[in-house]
Amino acid sequence: MKRNNTMKEDPTLDMFLKRLIPASHAKQVAAMEAAQAVLAGRPQERLLDSGADACRLLSISQSSLWRLRQAKKIIPVYLLGRPKYRRVDLERLAQGGGVS
Numbered sequence: 001m002k003r004n005n006t007m008k009e010d011p012t013l014d015m016f017l018k019r020l021i022p023a024s025h026a027k028q029v030a031a032m033e034a035a036q037a038v039l040a041g042r043p044q045e046r047l048l049d050s051g052a053d054a055c056r057l058l059s060i061s062q063s064s065l066w067r068l069r070q071a072k073k074i075i076p077v078y079l080l081g082r083p084k085y086r087r088v089d090l091e092r093l094a095q096g097g098g099v100s
Contacts, residue, residue, distance in 0.1 A: 045087060046087060047086065047087055048079065048084035048086060049084065049086075049087055049090060050082070050084060050085075051076075053085075054074075054085040057090050057094070058090060058093065058094055073093065074089055074090070074093055075089070
C-alpha cells in the first residue's frame, strides 16, 4: 500500500524540530503555546514586560528605568507583587512620547 504524504519537506521546520525535541520541557511548552497562538490568530508578543526586559527593549539601565518611574514617564502594573511594564507604554516611550 502506497502512503500519500501531503506534507512537503521543509528544511527550516526540520531544523526547528531537531532543536525542539531535546529542549527542556519548559521550552517545549513555550514553543507549543506560541504555535497555538499563531494558529488561533492571537498576538505572539507579551502584553507586559519585566523590568529587565523593559531595560533591554529601551537599551537603558535599571537606574534609568527607576528615574523614568520617579518622573512618572512610565507607570508599572503590579502583577503578583512584581512591577511589569506595558509593551505599548514602552514602545510609546521609545518613540519619544510619554505614557498617557
